[in-house]
Amino acid sequence: MSKQTYRVCFCFRRRFHVAASEAPDAVKSMFDQYSENGTMTVDHLHRFLIEVQKEDKASKEDAQAIIDSLRELKHLNIFHRRGLNLEAFFKYLFGDINPPLSPTPVVHHDMTAPVSHYFIYTGHNSYLTGNQLNSDCSDVPIIRALQKGVRVIELDIWPNSKKDNVDVLHGGTMTAPVELIKCLRSIKEYAFVASEYPVVITLEDHLTPDLQAKVAEMVTQTLGEILFTPGSECLKEFPSPESLKRRIIISTKPPKEYLEAKEEKEKENDSQRGKGSADEEAWGKEVPNLKSLNNSACDKDDFDGGVDNDEEDSDDKSQHNEAPEYRKLIAIHAGKPKGGLKECLKVDPDKVRRLSLSEQQLENAVGTYGNDIVRFTQRNLLRIYPKGIRVDSSNYNPLIGWSHGAQMVAFNMQGYGRSLWLMHGMFRANGGCGYVKKPNFLLQTGPHNEVFDPKVKLPAKKTLKVTVYMGEGWYYDFPHTHFDAYSPPDFYARVGIAGVPADTVMKKTKTLEDNWIPSWNEEFEFPLSVPELALLRIEVHEYDMSEKDDFGGQTCLPVSELKQGIRAVPLHDHKGERYKSVKLLMRFEFI
Known part of the structure; x- marks a missing residue:
């Protein structure tokens, strides 16, 4: 093998190396706030569930169940004797047990109307x-x-x-x-x-x-x-x-x-x-x-x-x-x-x-x-x-x-x-x-026979604040040369609302170059006049200077059923099939 060829191969392997995902600064700060001496106990986690995740009905038993589910990951050294360390806390937040919608599908609307x-x-x-x-x-x-x-x-x-x-x-x-x-x-x-x-x-x-x-x-x-x-x-x-x-x-x-x-x-x-x-x-x-x-x-x-x-x-x-x-x-x-x-x-x-x-x-x-x-x-x-x-x-x-x-x-x-x-x-x-x-x-008619008109701009009922922390999983779900033959991808995220005309909007993060695990840490606010009809749109694309940007995943979530707090959001392909690994870490707040 020539010296020149050796250099190309060495460079290729180095540039496609992917580091393990690390908790973003906001998660580290949250852990510090809800832990003591580097350990998050059941009591700490219970308080986090109520105050940050807005799970008002969460019990200490629920917090213990989360810890127990993480203990099953025996190959990970992520526990202290009395609770979770930072890595374990991050694994919980970014895991399948922490989705943006209810993890167990339950029919909860009144189904007795016509x-x-x-x-x-x-x-x-x-x-x-x-x-x-x-x-x-x-x-x-x-x-x-x-x-x-x-x-x-x-x-x-x-x-x-x-x-x-x-x-x-x-x-x-x-x-x-x-x-x-x-x-x-x-x-x-x-x-x-x-x-x-x-x-x-x-x-x-x-x-x-x-x-x-x-x-x-x-x-x-x-x-x-x-x-x-x-x-x-x-x-x-x-x-x-x-x-x-x-x-x-x-x-x-x-x-x-x-x-x-x-x-x-x-x-x-x-x-x-x-x-x-x-x-x-x-x-x-x-x-x-x-x-x-x-x-x-x-x-x-x-x-x-x-x-x-x-x-x-x-x-x-x-x-x-x-x-x-x-x-x-x-x-x-x-x-x-x-x-x-x-x-x-x-x-x-x-x-x-x-x-x-x-x-x-x-x-x-x-x-x-x-x-x-x-x-x-x-x-x-x-x-x-x-x-x-x-x-x-x-x-x-x-x-x-x-x-x-x-x-x-x-x-x-x-x-x-x-x-x-x-x-x-x-x-x-x-x-x-x-x-x-x-x-x-x-379903209602007013005293003068008036009905809802989606074209009328109404005052905002609530504002949805969305924080896009980071994403991971593309390295495992896509061929390593899918986005770029010679370097890691340049990802950006698009976040917005589909709803009545007054609420419909899309915004985007900055583009992060050469990173399989992008960490954007960007906040967006969406005033919603008709939140009942609003859908949260989330997409990830890879910037391409010379051609159409590559698709990196999408999902769409009903705003009325979003769980507040820091959530792991799984992404789907063009046809709506869920990727095995690709997900975003996001926070949802109604303010």
Whole structure:
């Protein structure tokens, strides 16, 4: 080996050496404050839990349990006879036993209110494995969604190629179908592995009456007693999630209304031909540039009709002869009444229903009809779904829907990105059961019939102070040349709030060069006018001078459930899967 080669290898190994993580100065200072002669006793730790971690109900037994759990790490010499030394205290703070949310998922919201009083973890085109045009349809993404706690599964049902059975596929595209019966069996098997609370199946129906009858038989035989069927034609009020535990609910447009809406739409299109239909104007439809959709087996009518406009109507006129068995299965009636958006948002005191709008339709509507939308969602269900041009299975800002009371903000769960991270964050709340109780202000009407308006800037209710101390774990979870071939990474953190417009902001730390264990020690304050809808966003990136900065992890946490104090915050990858080692040490305070 030449001298020059030897030097390169020596330098390479030296520069990638990673030191053991050391407690930051703030932690050392805290230890000094809550210890005596270098030892933190049970009494000291108990006082720390109450005063710093804000665990008012913590007992000395809880403090002892923490010490006992650390004693199991026998390979570490981190104890004095009477308690913890600094290294042990640091191990506790940065350990899995000290998370930012409750370590044992517990459903703690009132679950006895009508279903319309909850945000519900909702999927869109739940059967797709990838993009919206030519990916496979399968029960696998349905299973994965249910395992993560998703409570609303969408199935688009079509006649199979022989017209004698029912497939699930994205109509008008080249997606490969999967049999409906396979999806139903998987839903039954996995519906309640992550949560006992009800699963809703929303159907986009493109079937003839004989196949609707076949679906009714299939659903009844497969789901059996766990299928919820209402005793009356229409529900006057939705049941509660508590009363519907371990039940599966069908929601779609009843056959008769399905046909009538289709005929009405055709009349409008005929009368408006050549100058843009009134329907498009009222709903703000967005049709993709089909020239840009390579190898697409669809035309404009596919996107303007059954493909991406949810329960838009099928072309089958034979639905005059509706299947009564099929109608009886529908517990949550969907549909868009005639007369435009104003009519659709009218609240009927004698029955409840579900309305679906695309993200673009919602954005167009909130300026004029924002208050009507909030009033509608106090009793009825509103489902928002991605606009048709999101052929890559990307998503949109869910806060627009949530801040107007929309319960079913439907997402492509097989995608990834910041919007989906927000969805994951919202449904980490309430024990991850898939149902999050809406704030009271979204359920109340004032003396002058006024309702919550997310666009109105309100005074801050509280201020969240966030301290980013340090991070570790990248050296173990990433290849050592992942960020830079010749030197350690240059990490910075981004911290911010997603919420109503007045609260939404992102801030960042300084960039620390050449360090696998960055120690930022920076504080940020976030005044929150609507903390009930706020999500704390946390990201880590590696600065790259010549290219796009590298991704180093993310998480999103509901502010309403943050545990105060110094906490170990595990980070996740692009798709939301938790890294084995990567985490941040942070402090959260409400001031």
